[in-house]
Amino acid sequence: MFQKFGIVPTDGPPRDRDADDPGRLAITGRARDQGVFRVPSLRNVGVTGPYYHDGRIETLAGAVDLMARRQLGKVLVSKEVDLIVQFLHTLTGTYQGKWLMRAKEDTSS
Ligand code: HEM
Missing domain, CATH: 1.10.760.10 (Cytochrome c-like domain)
Incomplete structure (x- = not known):
């Protein structure tokens, strides 16, 4: 399945880095896929x-x-x-x- 990575907001570098990562949005172009990744x-x-x-x-x-x-x-x-x-x-x-x-x-x- 695909899920948002970082459901619970946290402070610090990982969140800053994730803000720039489109995740599945880069593939689908759908805004709701921002920060979504495949659950391996x-x-x-x-x-x-x-x-x-x-x-x-x-x-x-x-x-x-x-x-x-x-x-x-x-x-x-x-x-x-x-x-x-x-x-x-x-x-x-x-x-x-x-x-x-x-x-x-x-x-x-
Ligand atoms: C205690 C419960 C959980 C454990 C032990 C766990 C464990 C893991 C582990 C070990 C990975 C890394 C797998 C890899 O890189 O090969 C992973 C990735 C992931 N998990 Fe979980 N998980 C848990 C709960 C959840 C929940 C509740 C969600 C979503 C609602 C979730 C969504 C994801 C996603 C999207 C990834 C991929 C993130 C990425 O590639 O950046 N996980 N999980």
């Missing part, structure tokens, strides 16, 4: 960082923390982030019989 499948997300359309976040824990803040308006404690990250790592699978691995190891958790 989370399959294999543990090995596909850096995260988001512009690779702004290096670690999965950082991506989960930002999602909670900007999409849900919630601040997670690190234990909650850790548990979600552990769950997301269960979505990593095999390709041609071999476990997928991230080229550069994510040391966030």
